[in-house]
Amino acid sequence: MAYTIDIYDKSGTVVSNFALDETLFDDSLVNKDLIHEYYLLQQSNARHNIACVKGRWEVHGSGRKLYKQKGTGGARPGDKQSPVRKWGGVAFGPRGVENYTKSMNKKARKIALNSIITLKAKAGELMWLQNIILGAPKTKDAQEILKNVWIASKKVLLVVSEKDENLFKSFRNLPKVKYIYADYLNPTDLMSYHTVLFLESALTTLNKN
Secondary structure, eight states: OEEEEEEEOTTSEEEEEEOTTTSSSGGGGGOHHHHHHHHHHHHTOOOOOOOOOOOTTTTTOOOOOOOOSSSSOOOOSSTOOOOTTOOOOOOOOOSOOOOOOOOOHOOOHHHHHHHHHHHHHHHHHHHEEEEOOOSSOOHHHHHHHHHHTTTSSSSSEESSSSSOHHHHHHHTTTTTEEOOOOOGOHHHHHOOEEEEEEGGGHHHHHOOO
């Protein structure tokens, strides 16, 4: 199915439309397995490996056997550092050197992103906005723009092609809006926000292979 999205100006009027390339964005091309794989990759690569426990050789205490091997009627633990004793060392615990990094080829990542965008278009959660030129940073103007296109109360991912200082400063104080460059689109952000709002200048990155 071909998806054509209306392009709004900042007053909320439809000024033109944009067609997604059918060879890239089509229901038959949606690959949920790759979406899942890319999402796990992003979460795993962002993981801070800080878990580290002490082995038996690092626990403070005497290495002397606590009591004789035979004749007590009880178990036969060794020294205080033994993993079977309370406050002893941990056997096979995390050491802070584990590598959780995952990899995924560029083509598969592109298919995953295209799949998410296709699903967003199908759900009506994809919008285009004509390029905005603001004379000065003003949050009130940014809020008014979102209100005019009926998404002021929704979580919005604003996708731009390049940094615009006035635009950035106008939108950054809105708690439900995140500003992101088109080249940095990722599964977590795309799936975390209800509406993905592309500026017109960022649309050229979509139909690229």
